Amino acid sequence: MTTGNINVSVENIFPLIKKFLYSDHEIFLRELISNATDATLKLKHLTSIGEANVTYGNPIIDVRIDKEGKKLHIIDQGIGMTAQEVEKYINQIAFSGAEEFLNKYKDSAKDSGIIGHFGLGFYSAFMVASKVEIITKSYKDEPAAHWSCDGSPQYTLEAHEKTERGTEIILHIAEDSLEFIEEQRISTLLVKYNKFMPIPIRFGTRTETNTIGEGEDAKEEQVEIDNIINNPTPAWTKQPSELKDEDYKNFYRELYPMQFEEPLFNIHLNVDYPFNLTGILYFPKLSNDLSMQKDRIQLYQNQVFVTDNVEGIVPEFLTMLRGVIDSPDIPLNVSRSYLQADGNVKKISSYITRKVADKLSSLFKDNREDFEKKWNDIKIVIEYGMLSEEKFFEKASSFALYPTVDNQYFTLEELLEKVKPLQTDKDGKTILLYASNEETQHSYIEEAKAKGYEVLLLDSPIVAHLMQKLEQEKENLSFTRVDSDSIENLIKKEEDRISKLSDQEQETLKTALTEAIPQEKYTVQLEALESDATPFRITQPEFMRRMKEMQQTGGGMFGFGNFPEIYNLVVNTNSELATQILTTKTKAKQERLIKQSLDLAKLSQGLLKGEELTHFIKRSFEMIK
Numbered sequence: 001m002t003t004g005n006i007n008v009s010v011e012n013i014f015p016l017i018k019k020f021l022y023s024d025h026e027i028f029l030r031e032l033i034s035n036a037t038d039a040t041l042k043l044k045h046l047t048s049i050g051e052a053n054v055t056y057g058n059p060i061i062d063v064r065i066d067k068e069g070k071k072l073h074i075i076d077q078g079i080g081m082t083a084q085e086v087e088k089y090i091n092q093i094a095f096s097g098a099e100e101f102l103n104k105y106k107d108s109a110k111d112s113g114i115i116g117h118f119g120l121g122f123y124s125a126f127m128v129a130s131k132v133e134i135i136t137k138s139y140k141d142e143p144a145a146h147w148s149c150d151g152s153p154q155y156t157l158e159a160h161e162k163t164e165r166g167t168e169i170i171l172h173i174a175e176d177s178l179e180f181i182e183e184q185r186i187s188t189l190l191v192k193y194n195k196f197m198p199i200p201i202r203f204g205t206r207t208e209t210n211t212i213g214e215g216e217d218a219k220e221e222q223v224e225i226d227n228i229i230n231n232p233t234p235a236w237t238k239q240p241s242e243l244k245d246e247d248y249k250n251f252y253r254e255l256y257p258m259q260f261e262e263p264l265f266n267i268h269l270n271v272d273y274p275f276n277l278t279g280i281l282y283f284p285k286l287s288n289d290l291s292m293q294k295d296r297i298q299l300y301q302n303q304v305f306v307t308d309n310v311e312g313i314v315p316e317f318l319t320m321l322r323g324v325i326d327s328p329d330i331p332l333n334v335s336r337s338y339l340q341a342d343g344n345v346k347k348i349s350s351y352i353t354r355k356v357a358d359k360l361s362s363l364f365k366d367n368r369e370d371f372e373k374k375w376n377d378i379k380i381v382i383e384y385g386m387l388s389e390e391k392f393f394e395k396a397s398s399f400a401l402y403p404t405v406d407n408q409y410f411t412l413e414e415l416l417e418k419v420k421p422l423q424t425d426k427d428g429k430t431i432l433l434y435a436s437n438e439e440t441q442h443s444y445i446e447e448a449k450a451k452g453y454e455v456l457l458l459d460s461p462i463v464a465h466l467m468q469k470l471e472q473e474k475e476n477l478s479f480t481r482v483d484s485d486s487i488e489n490l491i492k493k494e495e496d497r498i499s500k501l502s503d504q505e506q507e508t509l510k511t512a513l514t515e516a517i518p519q520e521k522y523t524v525q526l527e528a529l530e531s532d533a534t535p536f537r538i539t540q541p542e543f544m545r546r547m548k549e550m551q552q553t554g555g556g557m558f559g560f561g562n563f564p565e566i567y568n569l570v571v572n573t574n575s576e577l578a579t580q581i582l583t584t585k586t587k588a589k590q591e592r593l594i595k596q597s598l599d600l601a602k603l604s605q606g607l608l609k610g611e612e613l614t615h616f617i618k619r620s621f622e623m624i625k
């Protein structure tokens, strides 16, 4: 037996390892299983090129808990190590690697998020173990070796009688880490980090019920089978040509077992130059409530789970998607800000954006009807992408849709072509009318449709920002919500409208109105509209309302403070009601008429509530008595 001191340059690295990334102690298991996987894959490679004179067979990795002994075993059938190799790889290289890693990142670990996910290697075992043993037998014809270290820089190395090839790591779990001999805890960890690793991992056995025989003779039989926790060949490691639609759907369920809704479609990523990246992204059905999003894209490095926080790697608008990205080229043991500036990561991000845009474009071209059906579920991602990525904005112009309240879907180009003749105002601006809610804006929509206008239904939470952007990009284009002005003013034409009322009469009417109507809430606006147009109408100016919406959904114009709710009360001076109000004999009756009209206008905007509604109903009954 040899004993020796691990070459420690820092006073004592083990307390540091223990303290390091306190919340991430669990990653030790992933590190050890990664090593076991690497050792197995190395053997596979050596046997395949004829370098190792042994049979590869069907190696698996075993994870065993010894509850009484408070030990955790990780056993592989990989290349193993000779005593000399243990000396070299464990005592020298692995240790200096861990030491270097700690020195480099211990200060920045807190804010980095991603650092904890990779790099500590074999020595991360000391985060949870008070003593670690390695029993290993190389594929070469040499005796097995037994290494042991109790967390001090001292280790022992001696021969061992182990005869099967491979490595067994034994962790003597420390008193403060006994959670790691709990079956449930280990099982959860294995699923979290190793669910798709390339070598089968066995964690004990499980019972399966088999049916033997057929019909009446059928009997159920309980059998104990290996509990293999991983799928070594997940869908993304296969070629798209090998996979059917059903395989993609099954893989989605495998990734998100708690997700019952089917994905809308998927995008298979596959590139090997100038960087390596594979993966499958799914478009889920999204609700307007963005905070509901909890199943996220998972990032893997050679089938080892790294994180489901892909911020900085995937463009932000695509973080709403689900699926897997696997790349050995994403530098993981660096801080997040470094990651965002990394050239490779930038390329990866623009590759993904392009792939997504191409896929959407081909879905649109190949089956427009189906694409239209899916539009409501995918529009948020597309609109967000158009707002945040210039390249995506350009590409999206061919497939971004603008639905009307009558369920017709136009691209912007088609829409403009269609509405230009009727919806261009006197200044040559094409006005796109839209509603955000078919119910509450019903009367406004109907009025616009009666004029032959096309009314869009734009109801996603960020669409205000998109309209703003489109207005900036395209000349002579303006979006206006149907309830933002009187119908004649929504699209101003070159007509002089003549008022039935004289200037004097208009003055009198205005005075009567302003006396009866609370000034702080409504700005009274007299308009000479067609005589059958609605007599009283409440409108909300487009600009202020849109700014307010943009402020609520982030971005937009800052420094404006809170935008007030501003409403206009448009009174049609050519309506019979206006004349009637003007000619009413008694002041009391006039006031009643005005109040009733105002309430009706409020009612059609969904603004009449509570006490006001009670008064309105009472007054209405009085009037029809």
Ligand SMILES: Nc1ncnc2c1ncn2[C@@H]1O[C@H](COP(=O)(O)OP(=O)(O)OP(=O)(O)O)[C@@H](O)[C@H]1O
Pocket: 031, 035, 036, 039, 076, 078, 079, 080, 081, 089, 090, 093, 094, 095, 097, 119, 120, 121, 122, 123, 167
């Ligand atoms: N189960 C094993 N079988 C064979 N060799 C192993 C095993 N575990 C570790 N080793 C050897 O010890 C070395 C050091 O392992 P360690 O985990 O510290 O670093 P690494 O795997 O090289 O890199 P990483 O930091 O990515 O984990 C490995 O490179 C390998 O040569």
